[in-house]
Amino acid sequence: METFISEFGTIWGAFLATLSLTALSGVLSLVLGTVLATMRVSPVGPLRSFGTAYVEIVRNTPLTLMFFFWVFVAPSFGILFPELGFWPAVVALTVYTSAFVCEALRSGINSVGIGQAEAARSIGLTFGQTLSQIVLPQAWRTAVPPLISVLIALTKNTSVAAGFAFTELVAIQQRLTNAHPSDGLFIFFGIALMYLVITIPLGLAAGQIERKVAFAR
Amino acid sequence: MSGSVLYDAPGPRAKRLDNILNWTFSATFVAVGAWIMWSWYQRGIFDDRWQVLWDPPKGQTGLDVWWSLGQGLLRTLEAAAIAAPIALVIGGAIAIIRRGAQSRLLSGPAAVTTELARGLPVLMLMFLAKLVFGWEPLWSVVFGLVVYNAAVVAEILRAGLAALPKGQREAGLSIGLSPMRTTLLIELPQAVRIMLPALVSQIVVLLKDTSLGYIVAYPELLRTIKSNRDFFGDRYLIPLFLVGAIIYILINLVVSRMATTVERRIRERGAGEAEPPEIGPTGPIPQSGVGGPAREEGAHAGDPLFGRGRPASTQVPTRDLRPGDVEEQRRLVEREERRREEQRHQWEKWDRFNPRRDNDEDDEK
Structure with missing residues (x-):
């Protein structure tokens, strides 16, 4: 307990790190996921195939493997990040999460009435107008609850960055527990609380948004 | 395909446009792919580094590399094979407790625990086991996977149980089963069947999450690839990584495909059941009985077609005698006789309306 209070500055920093990682990769994967969903429903065959292949491959790849790729393998391909830690994590999480965003949106698009x-x-x-003016605005609303669960999963997934040189909550949990082994349980529940501080408002926001944008079918 | 909703069947102009777009995008993809390949070639990606897969340096043989990768894969599968059954059993137990238990004393904490366990990163749970409990890496991985996935399985099964028609539970209670036995014997088998696709996809998630073992120093497939790289050098990472990625993706695709197959089969079987077989005025009798040889008797007990012609002394399933049992048995026998009488009566009535009787009698022989 004491450790949690005395080290709260560190934990707060880690919390902000987790939060910014979640927010940035969340926004980016929403954008990329929307593009992918558009591809998957478009009339152009090659785009559809590309979207399908992307989603199938990424959804069946473990997130750790994705991080491993961007941190260790990508430099061999000539993709270098200015610094290790934050940016590879953002890219890995964005690439991974956008596949799930795409699937959530696509199920939303499927739920929009044929009429x-x-x-x-x-x-x-035209197709573009139909999609952007009529279908996507409605698809977004249906897709809000699954999208929020994708974002909650993303919040938890940021923890994988702990294994790849980014100091966020789980990395701090590891460091503090190593330093104060007897306080391990307190640290665990303290860090757990930090995650709940992010995920519970997300869940509540989901309910709010759902009610706000609900429309009669 | 949802796409067909969004655009018309193409006319001549749209067909031309489609053609142009198809070719444009195909060409673009090919060009981008070729450019990437070329730049990789320039960087020397396609040099002798691929030999690590069959003729590696440092006095190793290709067999050694593949052997170590196989070991890593085995440890990945081992963690999943230990964690999956435990998670399923615990998840099932939690779902049963939350459904069947009458007291809030049990179901309340169960609800809170599942919500908490679902809301935490798996990696955090693994570190808890490893650093606080001081467990081996394998058991830390199993702990994290079990706690998280048991909570998710409990949630899946809870949804499945909630989706069942109310009559199932009422029927179970009305034949005198306790709430717990009703859940266990009548509701759970059906819930598992409804939610089987979701359960299989959860197994895919579990399998993917074993790779978190990389971070808690469990020597699974990804960690094996890393140690191979550390041994042979960074040059050889790309071929090794590619092999690992292909293994992971293939396994997960196979299990996902299984989920799809299971889903389709369930739908087919479900469609078959939707058409009730014509067996008499009481309609089809559900096959979910209390189990054991008594099931056949029980299933056909109220059935005038198959119930007819059975020996009059139907054996009631026995258990150890308790005080009052003799009386109970006598009452049962009396009730049974009365029921047979009624049945015979009903059958005679049914006889007059059923033109298929003769055939069915043949079946009965």
């Missing part, structure tokens, strides 16, 4: 797309087409909108 909506048909109506859009019958007034002469």
Whole structure:
């Protein structure tokens, strides 16, 4: 308990690190995931194949393997990051999470009524217009709950960065527990609390947004 | 395919456009791919480093490399094979407790624990086991996987149990089963069947998460690749990594495919069941009985077609005698006789309406 209080500065820093990693890779994977979902429903064959291949491969890759790739393998391919730690983690998490965002959005797109797309087409909108003006705004709303669970999973997934030279909450847990072995359980529950501080508001926000953007079918 | 909703069947102009787009994007992909390959070639990615897979340096043979990778794969599968059954059993137990237990004393803490365990990173749980409990890497990995996945399995099964028709539980309670036995014998088998695809995908997640063992120093596949790299040098990382990635992706694809197959089979079987077989005025009798040889009797007990022609002395499943049992038995026998009487009566009535009777009698012989 004492350790938790005396080391709170360190833990707070780690909490901010986890939070910024979650926020940045969350936003980026939402963008990339939307692009991928557009590809997967587009009328252009090669784009569809690319989207499908991407999602299938990434979803079946362990996240640790993804981190390993960007940290150890990518330099051999000539992809160098300015510094180890934050940026490889952002890229790994974005590449990984965007596949799940894509799937959540695609299920949202599938849930939009056929009549909506048909109506859009019958007034002469093109594919791009149909998607961006009519279908995606509705798909987003249906996709909000699964998207929030993807974001909650992302929050937990940032912990993998602890194994790849980024100091966030789990890395701090490891360091503090090594330094104060007898306080291990307190540190564990303290760090757990930090994660819940991120995930519980996300869950609550999910409920709020769901209620706010709910629309009659 | 959802795409067909978003665009019309192409006319001549759209077909031309599609063609152009297809070729443009295909060409772009090929060009980008070729450019990447070329730049890799320039960096020497395709030089003799691939020999590490069959003729590695430092006096090793290709067999040694593959042997060590195989060992790593085995340890990955070992962790998953230990963790998966335990997680399934504990998850099932939690779901049963939350469903079947009458007291909040049991179900309340179970709910809180599952929520907490689901909300924490698996890696954190692994570090808890490794650093605080001081466990071996293998058991730390198993601990993390079990705690997290048991919570998720409990949640999946809870959803499955909640999705069952209310009548199932009521039927179980009304034939005198305790709430716990109703959950265990009647609801759980059905819930497992409904949620089987979700359970299999959770196994894929578990299998993927074994790679977190890399971080807690469990020598699984990824750690083996790393130690091979440390031994042979950074040059040889790309071939080794590629092999590892392909192994991981293949295994997960196979298990995911299994999930799809299971899902389809369930849907097919479910469709078969949706058409009730014509066996009499009481309709189909569900096969989920209390188990044992008494099941057949029980299943057909109320059935005038198959129940007919059975010996009059139906054996009631026995257990050790308790005080009052003799009376109970006599009452049961009396009830049984009364029921047979009614059945015969019902059958005679049914007889008049059933043109298929003769055939069915043949079946009965």
